[in-house]
Amino acid sequence: MPATSETLTAERILEATEEVLRRHGPAKATVVDVARALGVSHGSVYRHFRTKAALREAVTKRWLDRATQELAGIAADAGRDPEAGVREWLAALFAAKRLKAGGDPELFATYSVLAGEAGEVVSGHIAELTGQLTAIVRAGVEAGVFAVADPVTAARALFQATGRFHDPGYAKEWERPGVEAEFEAVVDLLVRGLRR
Amino acid sequence: MPATSETLTAERILEATEEVLRRHGPAKATVVDVARALGVSHGSVYRHFRTKAALREAVTKRWLDRATQELAGIAADAGRDPEAGVREWLAALFAAKRLKAGGDPELFATYSVLAGEAGEVVSGHIAELTGQLTAIVRAGVEAGVFAVADPVTAARALFQATGRFHDPGYAKEWERPGVEAEFEAVVDLLVRGLRR
DNA sequence: GGAATGACAGATATTGAAATCTGTCAGCTG
DNA sequence: CAGCTGACAGATTTCAATATCTGTCATTCC
Numbered sequence: 001m002p003a004t005s006e007t008l009t010a011e012r013i014l015e016a017t018e019e020v021l022r023r024h025g026p027a028k029a030t031v032v033d034v035a036r037a038l039g040v041s042h043g044s045v046y047r048h049f050r051t052k053a054a055l056r057e058a059v060t061k062r063w064l065d066r067a068t069q070e071l072a073g074i075a076a077d078a079g080r081d082p083e084a085g086v087r088e089w090l091a092a093l094f095a096a097k098r099l100k101a102g103g104d105p106e107l108f109a110t111y112s113v114l115a116g117e118a119g120e121v122v123s124g125h126i127a128e129l130t131g132q133l134t135a136i137v138r139a140g141v142e143a144g145v146f147a148v149a150d151p152v153t154a155a156r157a158l159f160q161a162t163g164r165f166h167d168p169g170y171a172k173e174w175e176r177p178g179v180e181a182e183f184e185a186v187v188d189l190l191v192r193g194l195r196r
Numbered sequence: 197m198p199a200t201s202e203t204l205t206a207e208r209i210l211e212a213t214e215e216v217l218r219r220h221g222p223a224k225a226t227v228v229d230v231a232r233a234l235g236v237s238h239g240s241v242y243r244h245f246r247t248k249a250a251l252r253e254a255v256t257k258r259w260l261d262r263a264t265q266e267l268a269g270i271a272a273d274a275g276r277d278p279e280a281g282v283r284e285w286l287a288a289l290f291a292a293k294r295l296k297a298g299g300d301p302e303l304f305a306t307y308s309v310l311a312g313e314a315g316e317v318v319s320g321h322i323a324e325l326t327g328q329l330t331a332i333v334r335a336g337v338e339a340g341v342f343a344v345a346d347p348v349t350a351a352r353a354l355f356q357a358t359g360r361f362h363d364p365g366y367a368k369e370w371e372r373p374g375v376e377a378e379f380e381a382v383v384d385l386l387v388r389g390l391r392r
Numbered sequence: 393g394g395a396a397t398g399a400c401a402g403a404t405a406t407t408g409a410a411a412t413c414t415g416t417c418a419g420c421t422g
Numbered sequence: 423c424a425g426c427t428g429a430c431a432g433a434t435t436t437c438a439a440t441a442t443c444t445g446t447c448a449t450t451c452c
Contacts, residue, residue, distance in 0.1 A: 226412085
């Protein structure tokens with residue numbers, strides 16, 4: 001069966017919305033555009049998403065969830081060596097963000113705008129990420145290599161202290177020469193702070 | 197002699213510009229407004245500042261230099277106890293920013309916009325601040341309480357890691373409950389990382 | 393009958409003409 | 423004559439009319 005005559009699902013709408021956002025950018029992407037891309041009336045889109053904001057949020061969530069998945073793997077087998085685990089996880093977060101920002105700056109800017117609109121969704125994303133970090137820190141405490149009062153607090157501190165290397169607002173700094181060294185310096189200091 | 201008939205100096209122009217910015221905001225503050233406030237033609241303003249951008253930069257520099265001064269005192273007598281010095285200096289930086297952002301949010305937003313335009317000036321300001329931090333860290337190394345390879349690198353790492361608590365882009369987070377504790381958690385981790 | 397449509401009201405965005413601003417400079421003024 | 427003025431060209435901003443969009447819903451279509 002041809003794709004264009006398939007049932008209209010939330011999934012297909014989300015894909016079309018991503019495409020429209022990619023093409024038009026966040027300011028000019030309208031739900032009429034999305035409907036046009038799907039060959040339906042915009043009323044049909046509103047059957048699946050109550051508002052334009054809800055549609056954008058759903059797209060943002062998909063995007064962020066994909067990013068979360070990429071890191072979950074590293075978090076999973078970081079238990080063996082917690083110190084290397086923390087370093088690798090933070091480095092992977094930085095590398096992933098930098099790759100996206102550098103590889104397709106316009107798309108990255110688009111999603112940065114969307115993320116700015118979707119406070120709730122972003123909070124959840126950050127909670128997931130700090131959750132992954134918390135698990136690594138906790139493993140380190142249990143293994144006796146880290147000495148922190150509360151792994152949750154420490155993980156949040158790690159995440160916030162490295163904000164310059166993953167917060168999209170700093171994206172333009174990530175191409176400057178020397179960032180890599182700056183990142184290492186911050187992580188060194190933090191990891192030393194975690195140790196017994 | 198009445199103020200309005202005094203010689204037109206760069207200083208008087210800067211004061212008038214601050215006032216115009218305070219009143220109209222960064223988007224609507226024009227050179228013509230500044231000239232009007234001073235009772236002169238806008239051509240006279242251009243005698244002292246080559247461009248509108250140069251005028252704004254000069255105002256920004258004044259503002260940032262005042263902030264630098266506030267912290268210089270703390271940096272000066274932080275030599276006695278370097279660890280407390282680092283904590284106090286970072287806390288003072290955070291407190292000063294938070295006070296300004298909370299006390300007059302519109303003015304703070306205005307200067308944030310100006311700072312965003314004046315890359316050069318801001319770089320200099322940051323260099324001054326990390327210079328102050330470097331002095332404290334170096335004192336700690338010499339006193340034998342800190343163990344870091346390079347005080348300059350460590351100071352930059354401290355500054356960048358605490359960005360969330362002084363970068364104007366995060367200003368809206370500074371009023372949330374719990375920030376104080378988050379700040380302490382980050383600083384604790386960093387200071388532990390500095391120790392021998 | 394469940395899904396899709398398209399016309400509609402109010403909100404938002406676009407457009408182009410008019411107003412204002414930036415930066416320059418020849419000339420005025422004290 | 424050093425400092426200031428005001429008229430000017432080109433760039434930018436404002437404003438109001440026009441077009442488009444968002445969100446709803448009575449109606450149509452399998």
